[in-house]
Amino acid sequence: MLIRLLNPADAARFRAVRLRGLTEEPAAFASSYEEECDRPLEATQAQLAPKADGVVFGAFDGDTLLGVVGLQRESMRKLAHKGVVWGMYVVPQGRGREIGRRLLAAALDHAWTQWQLAQVNLSAQTGNQAAVALYRSLGFEVFGTERGSMRVGDRVHDEHHMVCRAPAALTKE
Template sequence: MPSSAPLVRRLTPSDAPALRQLRLDALRETPEAFGSSYEEEHTLTLDDFQAWIAPADDSAMFGVFAEGALAGIIGVARQRRLKVRHKAHIWSVYVTPAWRGQGLARQLMQAALGHAGIMRGVRTVQLSVTANNAAACRLYASLGFETYGHEREALCVNGVLYDEVLMALPLDRAQAGPSRPYPPARRRDP
C-alpha cells in the first residue's frame, strides 16, 4: 500500500505529547542547532508544551506528519514590543533524520511564512541558524532569505563555540506558496 503524502498543519494542544518527545529528541541529537538545551527543557510539562501551541493570532507552531507520526516542527511568532511588531521570527525548525532530504523543511517553512503573511503589519521574517548547518542555510537562501549578520560564538555547547548566521526575508519577496509539487516523501532507514 503506498504511503500518503506528508501533511503540514498547525499544531493543537492535543499534539503536545508528540511535540514534547520530538523537541527533546532534537535537543539531544543536534544541541548546537537550538538556543535551549535538553537539560532546560526535559523538566517542562505537557502543560508547558500546550501553552507553546495554544491558539494565538501572533504565533503558531506547525508540524509535518509523515506515516501518521510527527516528523518535523517549526514555530513562527511576531515580535511583541511595539517598535518591532513589524517583524516575525522563525524558530525551532527541525525534521527527524529519517525524513531529511524529502522537502519537509521547505513545506514547514512555507507554512510558517504563509502564517507570518497573514499577521497584520508583519513586513519581515527573521531567523538565526548555526553557521555550520549548510543544508539549512541553502534552504533559507532558496526561499529568498538574505544574511544580515553573523554572530560569532553565539552558542556554547559542551564547551564548543558555534557561530550563528542571522537571516531576514521581506514578506513582499516571500515565496510562501509551493514553488513545485513534491513527490511523496519516503522514510530513510538509518
C-alpha cells in the first residue's frame, strides 16, 4: 500500500473515487453527487495541483486508488494555525486494511511537520460509528455536536465537530 500526495495526473482516479463516495455515502459529505458530477476534469486537476495551503492524499494498491483524504489550511491570518480534514473516503474493497488510518495519519503528519499547525478539525456524521472511532483513535475529540447539520433527501443527520491538537513536542506555545 502506497500513501502519497495526489497530483493533476491523478484527477480521473480521484474524481471516480470522490463520485463513488458521494453516491454510496451521501450523508458523509457536505457536497452532493449532483453538484460534482458535471464538474470538468480540469477543475479537479487544478484542485490537485501543488498548493501551499491544500493537499489531497491517496492510498494506492498498485495503480488502483482505494482511498482519499483532503487537508486544507485555514486561509485567514488569525485562523492559519488550523487545518480542516475533508472528503475522507475509502472504497468498500479497501476497508478493513487500515487504509483510513494511514491516510489520516499522513494528513496529520503533514499538518504538524510541513505546516506546523496547532490543530486540525473535521466533522463526522454521528451515526458513522466506524469513522468516529477511527478519528478518536488518532487523537480527535468531539467539541460540539450540531443537530440537524445536514439533510439528505428527507432525512436529517447530526454531525460531531472534532479537533485534534498537535503533539506538545511540536507546538510553539
